[in-house]
Amino acid sequence: MSQLFFIHIRIKESSTPGMDLPMFLTKVTSLLGGYSSATTCIHRFKVTGEPRIIAIYEVKNILGLERTMSGLSRMGVFDVECIPLLAYETFAKFLGVDQGLTQPSPHQITENQLFWLEFTLEYPGKKTEEFLATWMIEATAALSTRVVQGRQIDLFKVLAERKVHVFISCSAEDLDKLSFTLPVMQENGANTNIKCHALQKLDDYTNRINKEHL
Structure with missing residues (x-):
């Protein structure tokens, strides 16, 4: 049975001085879109004017979400909040x-x-x-x-x-x-x-x- 999650990602730019944010977000977008076959990204948005991403995931196997977030952590330093949802x-x-x-x-x-x-x-x-x-x-x-x-x-x-x-x-x-x-x-x-x-x-x-x- 699948579960829904709200993922709130804050990019800590101070940890990477001189970061090219657009290029960095291009890589993040690719990862969020299809890192694991056990997850489906329903929505992914950038908060306007802020280094923040929010996404809604449908998850068939929780390890798929964990692996996606692990892949994210290898790309940079983030504050990630994962909130369970109900349709x-x-x-x-x-x-x-x-x-x-x-x-x-x-x-x-x-x-x-x-x-x-x-x-x-x-x-x-x-x-x-x-x-x-x-x-x-x-x-x-x-x-x-x-x-x-x-x-x-x-x-x-x-x-x-x-x-x-x-x-x-x-x-x-x-x-x-x-x-x-x-x-x-x-x-x-x-x-x-x-x-x-x-x-x-x-x-x-x-x-x-x-x-x-x-």
């Missing part, structure tokens, strides 16, 4: 979201204007049942934007935590409006924290940075 669609089924919205994600993020949202949800003053009812409304709305409206969005819940990672393609203006109109913000906004980062697909970054001269 958001699986969690949505638990919440009671309509099964027509909880089919497996196509993992399609192809457009260029990308953002990574980290949601942390708390619920002081509410009963767990009330909180989960709000979350069901939120999950229904989020998955509807993909299934019904065709928005490019992929969601992953951190295992055993009230945290969700969201990858979404939309304009900055639309995203800002969305942050105020989400059901979870309207019904539990004081207890919901959002962190937002701009992203680039890692493959696109390595292709463009070595070819385009601005």
